[in-house]
Every structure is written in C-alpha cells, then in structure tokens.
Amino acid sequence: MKSRFLATAAPALLGVLLLAGTAASADAAPVTQASPPAASGPFAQPSTLPFHAPDFAHIKDTDYQPAIEQGIVIKLAEIKAIADNPAKPTFENTLVAMQRTGQMLNRAGAAFNQMVAANTNDTLDAADTALSPKLAAMDDEIYLDAKLFQRVKTLYDNRAKLGLKGEDAMLLETTYADFVHAGALLTPAQKDQLKAMNAQLATLQTQFSQKLTDGTAAKAPIFDTAAELDGLSPAEIDAAAALATKMGHPGKYALALINTTQQPQLTSLTNRESRRKLFEASINRSNGGDEYDTTAIITQIAKLRADEAALLGQPNFAAWTMYDRMVKDPAKAIKFMDDFVPAVAATQAREGKMLQDMAASEGQPITLEPWDWGYYAEKVRKAKYDIDDASVKPYFDVYRTLEDGVFYAANKFYGVTFKRRTDVPTYHPDMRVYTVYDKDGHELGLFEFDPFARPNKQGGAWMGNFVEQSYLLGDKPVIYNSINITPPAEGAEPLATADDVTTMFHEFGHALHGFFASQKYPALSGTNTARDFVEFPSQFNENFAFLPEILNHFAQNAQGETIPPELVAKIEAARKFNQGLGFGETLEAAMLDMKWHDLAPAQVPTDAQAFEKQALGEIALDTRLIPPRYRSPYFRHIWSNGYSAGYYSYIWTEMLAHDAWDWVVHHGGPTRANGDHIRATFLGQGHTKDYAVMYRDFAGRDPGVQPMIEARGLDQK
Numbered sequence: 001m002k003s004r005f006l007a008t009a010a011p012a013l014l015g016v017l018l019l020a021g022t023a024a025s026a027d028a029a030p031v032t033q034a035s036p037p038a039a040s041g042p043f044a045q046p047s048t049l050p051f052h053a054p055d056f057a058h059i060k061d062t063d064y065q066p067a068i069e070q071g072i073v074i075k076l077a078e079i080k081a082i083a084d085n086p087a088k089p090t091f092e093n094t095l096v097a098m099q100r101t102g103q104m105l106n107r108a109g110a111a112f113n114q115m116v117a118a119n120t121n122d123t124l125d126a127a128d129t130a131l132s133p134k135l136a137a138m139d140d141e142i143y144l145d146a147k148l149f150q151r152v153k154t155l156y157d158n159r160a161k162l163g164l165k166g167e168d169a170m171l172l173e174t175t176y177a178d179f180v181h182a183g184a185l186l187t188p189a190q191k192d193q194l195k196a197m198n199a200q201l202a203t204l205q206t207q208f209s210q211k212l213t214d215g216t217a218a219k220a221p222i223f224d225t226a227a228e229l230d231g232l233s234p235a236e237i238d239a240a241a242a243l244a245t246k247m248g249h250p251g252k253y254a255l256a257l258i259n260t261t262q263q264p265q266l267t268s269l270t271n272r273e274s275r276r277k278l279f280e281a282s283i284n285r286s287n288g289g290d291e292y293d294t295t296a297i298i299t300q301i302a303k304l305r306a307d308e309a310a311l312l313g314q315p316n317f318a319a320w321t322m323y324d325r326m327v328k329d330p331a332k333a334i335k336f337m338d339d340f341v342p343a344v345a346a347t348q349a350r351e352g353k354m355l356q357d358m359a360a361s362e363g364q365p366i367t368l369e370p371w372d373w374g375y376y377a378e379k380v381r382k383a384k385y386d387i388d389d390a391s392v393k394p395y396f397d398v399y400r401t402l403e404d405g406v407f408y409a410a411n412k413f414y415g416v417t418f419k420r421r422t423d424v425p426t427y428h429p430d431m432r433v434y435t436v437y438d439k440d441g442h443e444l445g446l447f448e449f450d451p452f453a454r455p456n457k458q459g460g461a462w463m464g465n466f467v468e469q470s471y472l473l474g475d476k477p478v479i480y481n482s483i484n485i486t487p488p489a490e491g492a493e494p495l496a497t498a499d500d501v502t503t504m505f506h507e508f509g510h511a512l513h514g515f516f517a518s519q520k521y522p523a524l525s526g527t528n529t530a531r532d533f534v535e536f537p538s539q540f541n542e543n544f545a546f547l548p549e550i551l552n553h554f555a556q557n558a559q560g561e562t563i564p565p566e567l568v569a570k571i572e573a574a575r576k577f578n579q580g581l582g583f584g585e586t587l588e589a590a591m592l593d594m595k596w597h598d599l600a601p602a603q604v605p606t607d608a609q610a611f612e613k614q615a616l617g618e619i620a621l622d623t624r625l626i627p628p629r630y631r632s633p634y635f636r637h638i639w640s641n642g643y644s645a646g647y648y649s650y651i652w653t654e655m656l657a658h659d660a661w662d663w664v665v666h667h668g669g670p671t672r673a674n675g676d677h678i679r680a681t682f683l684g685q686g687h688t689k690d691y692a693v694m695y696r697d698f699a700g701r702d703p704g705v706q707p708m709i710e711a712r713g714l715d716q717k
Contacts, residue, residue: 001462001637002510002527002534036077043067043108049424050435051446052467053478054111057425064112065127071105072138078102079142082151089151091162095171099472099521110466117458118450118482119427125210129203136202140195143182152176153184167688171521174324174687181323183312194311201304208297209458209640212285215292216257216634217455221281223253223274231268233390238489246455257282258484259459259636261585261627264497266374267389272366279371286633287609294633295608298596301639306601318597318645325530326652326691330598333532333648337591339705340651341620343714344587348580348622354380370625377578384577385570389497392571395555395563396501398451398485398494399432405501405554406508407434409544413675414512415439418447426450430487436515444515445469445477451494453484458636460484461503463510463538469517469525477526479514481507493558498571502545509541510534516684524687531642532649533691537683539650539657546571547670576713581626583712588628590648591619593638597645608632655708656695662707663699 039045042059046052078101085093116128142148155162156176164172183194222244223229229237237253244254255265255278263282269275286294305317314320318330327333355376356368362379366372382388407418417437424433430452436444448466453459467478483503488494496504510527513534517526527534544550548568555563595615605611612632616623630637637643664674681698695703 001460001507001641002464002538036074036081037070039070039074039104041067041070043071043104043111046103046107050421051443051476051478052107053424053433053446053448054107054466055425056111056427059111061115061121061123061127064108064115064124065131067108068105068112068127068131069134071102071108072134075102075105076138076141079145079148083145083148085151089154091155091164091168091172094151094155095175096472096521098175099171099470099523103473106468110464114464114466114480114482115427117462119454120213120456128206128210132202132206133199136198137195139182140191140198143179143184144186144191144195146184149179149184152179167520167524170524170688174523177324181312181320186311190311194308197304197308197311201301201308204297204301204304205640208294208301209636211292211294211297212634212636212640213456213458215286215294216259216459218292219281219285220247220254220256221277222247222249223255223277226253228271228274229253229255229265229269231270232265235489235492236265236486239487242489243455256453256455257285257459258453259634260629261631262374262581262629264389264486264499266371267378269375272372275371275375276369283370283627283631287631294639298632298635298639299604299606299608299611302596302599303601303604305597305644306599306604310601316598316600318594321597321645325646325649326532327648330594330645333652334591334594334598337587337594337648337651340583340587340714343709344580344584345621347714348584348626351377351578351580352622352625358383368625370627373581373626377581381574381577385574387567387570387574391567392498393495394557395567396496396498397556397558398496398500400556401496401501401504401554402432402449402451403554405545405550406504408553409505409541409547409550410508410512412550413544413670413672414516414679415672415675416444416512416515424448428454443476445479447511447515448478448480450480450482451485452487454487457482457484460636461507463507463514463527465514465526468522468528469514469519470522471518471520473522475522477514477517479511481511483507502542505542505545506538509538512541513537513683516679517686518684519686519688526686529687530649530691531646532652533656535649535653536656536660539654540660542657543661543664544670546575576711579712579714583714584621584626585629586650588616588619588621588623588626589630589635590651592616592628592630592632593635593643593647594645596632596638655705656703658708658711659703659705660695660699 042055042063047055049055079098082094082097087093112127116124152175155172159172183191186194220243223240226237229240232240240253240255243256244250244252247254255263257263261283263278265278266275269278286292309315309317309320312320316330322328322330322333327336352368355373358376358380359366359368359372368376378388403418410416416439418434419437420432420434422433424446426433426448428450430450432449434447436447438444461481461483463479463481465477465479467475469475469477483500485494485496485500514526519525546568548565551568552562592612592615616628637647643649664670668674678698682694685694692702
C-alpha cells in the first residue's frame with residue numbers, strides 16, 4: 001500500500017500542494033508582500049544527513065506538533081504572497097511558485113506521518129488529534145482562496161495560448177481540477193459550510209484510526225495454557241507468552257491481531273475453540289460497544305462524505321472522489337468487480353466442499369465455519385502440494401530475502417544496486433538503511449526498511465517518502481517500506497512466510513516507482529498517482545518473488561541449503577489454491593467499500609452493522625463463511641487512509657499487473673531490455689501522462705482481464 005502523506009480531510013487534494021517546496025522562484029515576478037515568518041526547530045532547514053533523511057536521533061516526540069503548526073503558518077504566508085502578487089499570473093509566478101511552497105511542513109509532516117503509523121505513542125496520538133483539523137483548515141484556506149484560484153483559472157482558460165507541453169501541461173490540468181474538486185467554484189456561504197465539514201471529517205478520521213490501533217492491540221485474545229495454542233511453533237508460543245506478560249497477564253498467552261479479518265495462526269491452531277476465539281476477537285475488535293467501538297464514527301464519516309459530495313454537485317461520494325482516477329466512473333468500477341462474482345462464487349463452493357471433505361476424512365463431521373477455512377485449507381494445501389508455512393519459513397530469512405531477493409531482482413531487471421549504511425539514524429533499531437545506485441552508478445536515493453510488527457504500529461504494509469524526488473527542488477527520494485512480519489523471539493532467526501515475501505516484493509515495487517521518478521514537479525513525481533494506478537507497479541513487482549532464478553538466490557535455510565526445486569514447484573502450484581478466500585475476501589471488501597460510498601445523503605444509515613449485513617447480503621458470494629478482508633468497523637483503508645471508494649484499485653491494478661507480466665512473458669521474459677522499456681514507459685513517468693496513455697506506451701494496447709483470471713485459477717473447474 002502506498003501511504004497517505006498527512007492526515008487531512010481530503011486526501012485526494014494532497015498531490016498538488018502538500019508535496020511541494022519553499023525556496024523562492026528565481027524567475028517568478030517579484031511580490032510586495034512581507035516575507036514568510038522565519039522557521040525554527042529541527043525541521044527549519046533540510047536535514048544534514050545523506051539525502052536530507054530525517055535525523056531521528058535529534059527529533060523528540062514533542063517537536064512534531066510545533067513544527068507542523070509553524071509549517072502551516074509559513075506555507076499559508078507563501079501561498080498568500082502568490083495570491084496577492086500584483087503581477088499578471090504566469091505559469092512561473094503561480095503554478096511553479098506553488099510547487100516551491102511548504103518545504104518545512106513537508107519535512108515535519110513526512111516524518112510525523114510515519115511515526116504515527118509505525119511507532120506511535122500517546123504524545124504523537126495527541127498531536128495527530130490536534131493537527132488533523134488544522135491541516136484540513138489549511139487545505140481549505142488554499143483551495144478555497146478566490147484570488148489564488150482566479151490566477152490558476154486565468155492560466156487554465158488561456159492554456160491553448162500558453163502552449164504548455166508534457167509535465168507543464170499536466171501540472172496545469174491537475175492543479176485546476178484539484179481546485180474545482182475541492183470547491184473553488186462554490187459560493188462563499190457554501191465554502192464556509194465545506195470548511196466546517198472538512199474540519200469535522202479530519203477529526204473523525206483521526207479518532208477512527210487511533211481507536212482502531214488501540215483496539216487491535218487491546219483485543220488480542222488471551223489463552224490460559226500453551227496447550228490451547230497447539231499447532232504453533234515454539235517460537236510463536238514464546239512470543240505469545242511475552243505479549244501476554246506485556247499486556248499484564250503473566251503466565252498466560254496472547255495472540256496479537258493483525259489488521260485483516262483472517263489471522264495467520266488460524267491455519268495452524270489445532271484446537272477448534274482456540275480458532276473460534278481468535279477469529280471472533282478479530283472480527284469483533286471494533287464493534288463491541290466499548291471504548292474501542294468505531295461504528296458510530298464510521299456512520300458520521302459516511303454521512304459527512306455524502307453531504308460534501310452533494311454540496312459539490314455530485315450524487316454520491318464515489319462519483320466525487322473518483323474524478324482523478326484511471327477509472328473515473330463508479331459504475332465502471334462496480335461492473336468490473338461484478339464480472340468476477342460468478343467465477344469467484346463457483347470457486348468458493350468448490351473449495352468449500354473440498355475443505356468439508358477434508359474435515360470429514362479426519363473424523364470431524366463439522367459444519368465448516370469461518371474459523372475453520374484457513375485450518376483445513378492448509379491441510380488440503382499440504383495434502384495436495386505437501387507444503388505449509390513451517391516447511392517454507394526456514395528458507396525465508398527476512399533480511400536475506402530483502403538483500404538477496406528483492407534487491408537482487410531489481411538489479412537483474414533494472415540494473416540498480418544497493419549498499420547498506422549505518423550512519424543514518426532510524427526511529428527503531430530493527431530498521432536497515434541502504435543507498436540505492438542507478439545502473440550507471442549514480443545515487444538514486446535512500447531506502448529505509450522497517451520489517452516487524454509492534455503493538456504501536458498500524459497493521460498492513462505500506463510505502464512512503466520522507467523526501468520526494470524533484471528536479472525543481474533538487475531533491476532525490478528517501479523512501480521507506482513498513483511491513484508487519486511477526487517478530488522473532490529473542491535470539492531467533494527472523495523468518496518470513498511466503499505471503500510476507502510477496503508483501504516485501506510488493507512494497508518494494510512502490511519503492512522502485514519512487515526511486516525511478518524523474519520529474520520536475522513534486523506534485524507529479526513518482527508515486528503521486530491515482531489510487532487505481534499506484535498499486536500497479538507494486539503488484540507487478542510481486543511477479544519476481546517466486547521466479548526460480550530469483551528464489552534460488554535468496555531462499556536458503558540456516559544450513560545454507562537452497563530451497564529444493566520440488567518445493568518451488570509446489571509453491572507455484574499452491575499459489576492458485578484457496579482463491580475462494582484469497583481473492584473472494586478482497587473482492588467482497590472492495591464491493592463493501594463501494595456500497596458505503598455510493599449513497600446519497602438520505603441513504604446513509606445510522607446503524608453501521610445493519611447496513612453492512614444488508615450490503616453483504618446483496619453480494620452473490622458466501623460472505624458469512626468467507627467474510628470481507630476488512631469488516632466496516634476496522635476498514636482503515638477507507639475510513640482514514642485515503643482509499644474510500646478506491647479499494648477496488650487493488651483488483652484493477654492487479655489486472656494491470658497480470659496483463660503487464662503477460663506482456664513481459666511474451667516479449668522475451670524478465671530481461672534488462674524489458675526493464676528499461678518498463679522504466680521508460682510507466683515506472684519512471686510519475687503522473688506526467690494520462691494513465692491509459694502510459695499503459696498503451698508500454699504494451700501497445702489496452703489491458704485485458706484474461707491473464708488475471710488465469711493467474712488466479714478462477715477459470716479452473
């Protein structure tokens with residue numbers, strides 16, 4: 001997942017202004033206004049570390065809030081100087097000048113955003129709560145500034161005469177569209193109404209995120225004896241004992257919840273009651289009517305979003321928010337997903353019977369329940385493919401997978417190289433830092449890797465930038481990947497599952513999208529692309545994870561033995577198994593997201609759980625036996641991380657990724673020449689072109705769904 005940049009009320013607006021810089025434009029017309037206030041504190045100037053990476057050794061938790069508040073003041077002063085410039089608006093003194101604003105805010109905000117997501121505490125949470133409405137208000141003050149918009153509109157209305165090309169033309173198009181999208185054409189009274197809504201949304205989204213993080217940690221189920229955890233490895237049981245002690249239950253055992261409905265231990269726990277307990281802790285973590293309940297918050301968010309869309313002249317939030325996507329029409333996204341339902345339903349029924357038969361064969365005449373699916377799927381997987389996590393994990397040391405797998409693939413396909421360095425302080429000791437070098441040896445940027453789960457770290461996996469690439473500002477990227485691999489017991493080797501390996505390649509696909517950025521303007525650089533395009537490069541990069549020539553280079557156990565070819569073959573075969581769950585839960589979540597955001601204001605429910613029950617009942621899939629990957633009360637992607645009416649993007653971009661890999665396979669395979677072609681077409685282009693045009697530049701045609709259907713095994717009977 002590509003991370004958000006700052007917690008604001010309108011994530012879609014971030015691309016133009018919050019990713020910009022502050023230095024004065026050398027060729028902009030002079031202004032008569034007073035200079036912006038002087039900056040102070042640890043973020044006042046660029047870091048002196050390599051590539052201006054944040055110096056976490058000298059940043060205190062209490063530094064972030066005053067720095068961001070000061071950055072807001074400075075940015076607004078810079079923007080006001082542009083709006084009040086008495087000179088005739090030009091591309092340089094308006095759009096380019098806007099791209100230079102807010103550098104201090106960017107530095108502080110980028111570091112703060114990652115700290116809140118990956119290493120939070122009470123101080124940071126309090127700052128997030130205080131800052132969210134202020135950042136939303138800043139967005140409003142910028143985008144609803146009539147004088148500033150008039151300058152942008154003047155340029156837009158005269159764009160034919162300006163003769164702008166390429167990146168310059170795209171900057172004008174996207175800037176104008178973002179202003180209109182944000183309400184620049186509203187009346188003054190409507191703008192005031194919108195500002196109030198945005199402030200309330202910012203607060204609610206932050207409250208949701210904090211409740212969910214706290215609740216996910218607090219609702220880890222407690223078990224009295226190690227026997228209840230039979231099936232887990234000794235290291236996993238030791239980690240459960242340590243977590244229980246940390247939670248105030250010494251002598252007992254706790255299983256930390258991850259962000260998704262399904263939990264990894266459900267595939268291993270032999271005790272059915274323990275599986276039920278773990279599953280129900282997961283699915284009910286945020287709807288129990290206690291301090292962690294998020295249901296009231298999400299109905300408020302949904303209503304405010306629908307009201308905003310109506311105010312802005314759109315029938316629902318989905319129609320409003322998809323204005324800048326590759327798929328701009330909600331009906332097209334819904335139709336795209338609906339087309340998968342028959343094949344997925346058939347796959348679920350077929351696989352469900354297979355699992356029921358497996359249980360019966362073991363003398364367990366049970367009715368299959370949600371907490372049984374993963375357990376018996378693992379048994380079928382092992383019976384059919386003789387493979388399970390316990391047999392695979394010893395070959396996947398986390399850091400070796402990164403350096404000899406993820407990096408190795410990038411070197412073979414794109415020619416980039418990596419060198420570990422220890423002179424860049426990080427916010428957690430488990431992290432590693434690398435300089436990234438291009439194929440000609442020059443430095444591309446800095447990569448920071450944060451692999452392990454923590455109680456104060458959000459679930460899932462994501463990529464983000466501490467520093468954005470920009471020729472205008474002279475910056476090279478500083479990029480991080482955050483993952484939630486189960487940490488090893490003290491002294492044990494850090495091992496990853498096959499899914500973790502795929503996630504590592506996925507997130508580094510985002511990183512490559514950022515490292516190969518070659519744009520002038522930060523707003524158009526690297527991963528600053530639409531939700532339904534940004535996941536394409538990352539999902540494409542997953543294809544390298546289990547290529548035998550890549551896998552054999554990093555998959556070695558502690559004795560130095562390379563993963564056996566027969567195990568590789570079984571991994572490949574097993575990847576098409578269990579798609580009823582693997583793809584079904586994602587499809588259900590994407591459809592649930594769209595149902596929440598395809599509502600007119602009068603249709604928004606007051607009872608979140610009743611609405612979800614009805615919405616899931618309308619999906620022609622077995623959503624009871626296979627619940628969505630995220631239930632509404634813990635669907636962080638759509639309530640606080642900017643994927644509202646956008647979770648379908650994972651499916652759309654997977655379709656793009658499979659189609660693109662099919663092109664590679666039919667054009668010589670993963671060669672350096674194909675790597676250079678990919679970098680020259682879609683991976684290094686940022687948002688300098690229309691997304692459909694970029695894809696055609698790469699493949700010479702529009703994408704098709706058949707490679708995805710085949711890769712998922714959905715056409716198998």
